[in-house]
Amino acid sequence: MSGSVGLSRVVEPAGVLPQAAWRLNASPEIGPDEVRIRVQRLNLDAASYRQLAQKHEGDGEKIRAEVLEIVETRGKMHNPVTGSGGMLIGVVEQVGPESPLGVKPGDRVATLVSLTLTPLRITDGLKAWDGLSEQVPAEGTAILFGRSIVGVLPDDLPPELALAVYDVCxxxxxxxxxxxxxxxxxxxxxxxxxxxxxxxxxxxxxxxxxxxxxxxxxxxxxxxxxxxxxxxxxxxxxxxxxxxxxxxxxxxxxxxxxxxxxxxxxxxxxxxxxxxxxxxxxxxxxxxxxxxxxxxxxxxxxxxxxxxxxxxxxxxxxxxxxxxxxxxxxxxxxxxxx
Known part of the structure; x- marks a missing residue:
C-alpha cells in the first residue's frame, strides 16, 4: 500500500500522504511501481498563477524565481499560499516492473493528478519561460505512483491544447x-x-x-x-x-x-x-x-x-x-x- 500512494516519497512530516506533505523526495530513481516522466511543460493552476502574479506585480523574473524556489524547497509545485499546483506533460522515460498505469517508455503523456502531490525536479532553471503565462516550458523529471492517473496525449490535438483541456477535465x-x-x-x-x-x-x-x-x-x-x-x-x-x-x-x-x-x-x-x-x-x-x-x-x-x-x-x-x-x-x- 505504501508504495502505491507514494508514502516512500514523503520527507516531512512523516505519516502523511504526498499531497499533504511539506516536502517530497523528487529523486529520479524509481521504485518498482513508479513511473518517471521527462518533463516538457507545466500548467500552473489559475489560482496559483494569479496569486504569484499579483504578489510580484506581473514581474515575470520574480514569478519564475518563486516557482523555482517552491519546487526546490518542496520537491513538488505546491503553492504554499493557495495550496494548489497544476499538472504537466512529458515523455515516459522509465516504468517500474510493478506499475499498473499501462504506459511505456516513449509515450507522450499528461499527468492527470495535481502537481501538489507529484515529485518534481527542474533541471533547466525554467530558462525558456518568461513567467508571464500559466503554461511553463520546462525540463526535469516527475514521478508517478501506482495510484496516479495519466493519459496518453491524443494525436489530433497540439500538446499545449491537450494540456489546457486536461488541466480542467x-x-x-x-x-x-x-x-x-x-x-x-x-x-x-x-x-x-x-x-x-x-x-x-x-x-x-x-x-x-x-x-x-x-x-x-x-x-x-x-x-x-x-x-x-x-x-x-x-x-x-x-x-x-x-x-x-x-x-x-x-x-x-x-x-x-x-x-x-x-x-x-x-x-x-x-x-x-x-x-x-x-x-x-x-x-x-x-x-x-x-x-x-x-x-x-x-x-x-x-x-x-x-x-x-x-x-x-x-x-x-x-x-x-x-x-x-x-x-x-x-x-x-x-x-x-x-
Missing part, C-alpha cells in the same frame, strides 16, 4: 453527472468564460440543461456569446453575493464556481434554489466560508468539492472540445495568449 465530467440527476435544470456557471467554466457550460448544455453564466467584463461576455454554450450571460462581480443573486430572474438548480479568486462562496449559495447543488471547482474556495455561509443563510443546498477526478473525465473533456468547435477556438485563443 474533472469539471465538465462532474457537471454532466450532476445535471443528469435533475430534470431539465438551470445551470449557472460563475466564471463561464474561463477554461473550466466554458467546458462546464458545454457539458451542461449537452446534458439538456438551460445554461447561464456570470462573467466579469463586457469582453468576456462577448467572447462567451460567440461560443454559444450559455443561454444567458450577465456581467457581475462574483465576490458580491447580492449582485450575483440578482443577475437572473430566478435561482439555478445547479451552480458551478469556476472563478479563480477568493470570496465567491456566498454568492453561489444565494444564487442556488432550495434543494439545489453548488459545485466548487476553484482552488481559491474557502470551504469553511462555504459551509458556515450556507448555515448562516439557512440554505438547503448540497455542496460538492470538485476533486478533479471522475472516471473517463479526460476522454469526456476531449470529446467536448472535438465536438464543440467554438469551445475549441476559445481554448486555442487562450493557449495562444499564454
Amino acid at each position: 474533472g469539471a465538465p465530467a462532474l457537471v454532466d453527472r450532476v445535471v443528469r440527476g435533475y430534470r431539465e435544470p438551470t445551470v449557472l456557471v460563475l466564471g463561464g468564460a474561463g477554461k473550466s467554466g466554458s467546458l462546464s457550460l458545454a457539458a451542461a448544455k449537452r446534458a439538456g440543461a438551460r445554461t447561464q453564466a456570470i462573467v466579469v467584463s463586457e469582453a468576456e461576455r462577448d467572447t462567451l456569446a460567440r461560443v454559444g454554450v450559455a443561454d444567458q450571460i450577465a456581467i457581475a462581480d462574483a465576490r458580491n453575493p447580492v449582485e450575483v443573486a440578482a443577475s437572473f430572474d430566478r435561482p439555478a438548480e445547479i451552480t458551478v464556481v469556476c472563478v479563480d479568486v477568493p470570496g465567491c462562496e456566498h454568492g453561489a449559495i444565494l444564487a442556488t434554489a432550495p434543494g439545489g447543488t453548488v459545485i466548487f471547482f476553484s482552488m481559491a474556495t474557502s470551504f469553511s466560508a462555504a459551509a458556515l455561509g450556507a448555515e448562516g443563510l439557512a440554505a438547503d443546498v448540497t455542496m460538492l468539492v470538485g476533486n478533479g477526478y471522475v472516471p473517463g473525465h479526460a476522454e469526456f473533456a476531449v470529446d467536448l472540445l472535438r465536438t464543440t468547435p467554438a469551445v475549441r477556438a476559445l481554448f486555442e485563443a487562450r493557449v495562444a495568449g499564454d
